[in-house]
Amino acid sequence: MNAQKEFVTLLRTHQNIVHKVCNLYMDQYKDREDLFQEITLQAWKAYQSFRGDSKFSTWLYRVALNTAITFFRKEKRSPTIYTTGELPEAVADETINPIEAQLKAMYTAIGDLSKIDKAIVMLYLEDYAYQEIGEMMGITANNVAVKMNRIKTKLKEQTQKYMDTV
Amino acid sequence: MDLDQFKNELNTKLATDHTHRSDADFEYLLKQKTNSFIDKIKRSLWFEIIFGFIINFGFVYAAFCAGLHSFRIYFGVFSILMYLFLFFLIYLLLKTNKIRNADLPVKSNLESYIRLLDEFIKRYLQLTMALIPICIIFSGTLGYMDNHTNQALAAAHASPKMSETVQIILAVALLIIVALGMYGMYYFTKWYLKKLYGNFLTDLKACVADLQDT
Numbered sequence: 001m002n003a004q005k006e007f008v009t010l011l012r013t014h015q016n017i018v019h020k021v022c023n024l025y026m027d028q029y030k031d032r033e034d035l036f037q038e039i040t041l042q043a044w045k046a047y048q049s050f051r052g053d054s055k056f057s058t059w060l061y062r063v064a065l066n067t068a069i070t071f072f073r074k075e076k077r078s079p080t081i082y083t084t085g086e087l088p089e090a091v092a093d094e095t096i097n098p099i100e101a102q103l104k105a106m107y108t109a110i111g112d113l114s115k116i117d118k119a120i121v122m123l124y125l126e127d128y129a130y131q132e133i134g135e136m137m138g139i140t141a142n143n144v145a146v147k148m149n150r151i152k153t154k155l156k157e158q159t160q161k162y163m164d165t166v
Numbered sequence: 167m168d169l170d171q172f173k174n175e176l177n178t179k180l181a182t183d184h185t186h187r188s189d190a191d192f193e194y195l196l197k198q199k200t201n202s203f204i205d206k207i208k209r210s211l212w213f214e215i216i217f218g219f220i221i222n223f224g225f226v227y228a229a230f231c232a233g234l235h236s237f238r239i240y241f242g243v244f245s246i247l248m249y250l251f252l253f254f255l256i257y258l259l260l261k262t263n264k265i266r267n268a269d270l271p272v273k274s275n276l277e278s279y280i281r282l283l284d285e286f287i288k289r290y291l292q293l294t295m296a297l298i299p300i301c302i303i304f305s306g307t308l309g310y311m312d313n314h315t316n317q318a319l320a321a322a323h324a325s326p327k328m329s330e331t332v333q334i335i336l337a338v339a340l341l342i343i344v345a346l347g348m349y350g351m352y353y354f355t356k357w358y359l360k361k362l363y364g365n366f367l368t369d370l371k372a373c374v375a376d377l378q379d380t
Contacts, residue, residue: 008192015187020180038202040195046268063268066275069373072203072366106172107179116376119272121169125177138273139377152169 007047010056011040017057018043021064024110024118025071035071042067061126062136065119102163109158117151124148203279203366204265207286211259215252222248236308243304251293258286273377276370283367287359294355298348 011018018039026032043063050059110121116137123133130141130148137144169176199205222245229242265278 004193004196008189008196011192012187012189016181023180034201037195037198038200040192041198041200042202042268044196045200049269059269062271066268066270066272067202069272070203070276070279070370072201072206103172103175103179106169106176110176114373114376116272116373122180124169125173125180136271137377138271138275143377155169 003047004044007044011043011060014057014060017060018064020122021061021068024122025068025115027111035068038071039064039067058128058132058136061123065122065136069115069119102159105159105162106155108162109155112158113151113154117147117154120144120147121151121155203283203363204262207282207363208259208262211255211262215255215259218248218252218255222252236311240305240308244301247297247300251297254289254293258289261285273374276374276377280367280370280374283363283370287363287367291355291359295348295352298351302344302348 018036021039022032022035026035043060046063050056110118113121119137120133123136128136130144133144134141225241225245225248229238229245232238232241262282265282268275270278
């Protein structure tokens with residue numbers, strides 16, 4: 001199997017990672033598509049130096065997050081049509097149940113975080129240990145723990161605020 | 167309501183809200199062009215290097231073929247300066263080509279991008295600003311020299327004769343215009359570079375600040 005085929009197979013298997021990063025960092029469909037393409041290309045470029053020291057999924061997370069954080073948009077898009085706060089399957093307000101509303105509020109609050117905090121939350125949701133998150137982000141595990149506490153408090157407050165306005 | 171409470175739901179939501187892609191889709195994507203800022207800088211550098219070499223052929227031609235001695239010296243010196251500038255652009259291009267950081271830790275990746283962009287903006291501004299006074303002062307000096315060596319120019323300049331006061335006023339006015347032009351050029355170049363990369367650089371620096379120890 002040549003390198004490109006091997007890479008494509010691995011990427012297809014782990015494509016959820018790329019989709020997650022795109023969904024988290026981009027509000028609009030077109031931007032998500034552009035970012036998806038960019039992550040795929042950057043991952044392919046970096047794949048030549050992938051030695052298998054870490055798991056492919058961990059390596060792909062690092063590439064995807066680096067690309068998303070430094071992504072340079074081609075042009076300004078028209079105003080947001082569909083934001084991360086809007087769950088595609090969201091139902092009308094009168095039928096929404098409290099759990100769904102809370103989930104939507106949490107999703108909106110995560111969407112409002114800084115690029116770095118979003119990356120940390122994403123890795124936390126993936127159940128990576130603080131030590132591993134620190135290695136991927138280039139900071140200490142202690143720093144990750146402090147940041148994670150602050151992020152959780154912030155998300156709790158923001159979610160509550162959002163729920164109060166609904 | 168806590169993040170941990172929704173951990174599974176959020177993770178599932180983020181992972182499932184998309185269209186599944188096949189091998190053929192990925193193979194198609196691998197044939198597309200990248201749009202990272204590194205590639206934007208590379209394209210910009212390539213354009214400037216090619217354009218610079220073409221323009222410099224004109225300068226070299228003028229240095230050998232211009233009628234006036236001052237023109238030959240001016241274009242000769244300017245083409246040497248342009249070659250230095252082009253070598254600097256090539257150095258930046260090689261440096262940019264070496265950056266393959268996508269799999270580094272986020273902080274190291276951001277820091278190397280910031281270093282590259284900072285250097286690009288700083289050196290670009292320095293070189294552009296250095297060329298302007300060199301051009302103006304050098305052309306003025308050579309023009310003055312030619313005025314004394316070229317009979318036709320000297321005659322045109324001598325008649326009608328201006329009073330000393332008018333000559334001083336004209337010289338001061340010229341100096342003010344040159345100074346204002348340079349001042350304007352400095353701010354224009356700074357504005358242009360900020361428009362191109364400044365906001366992006368600020369964004370990257372904010373990310374690094376966000377990663378500092380708390």
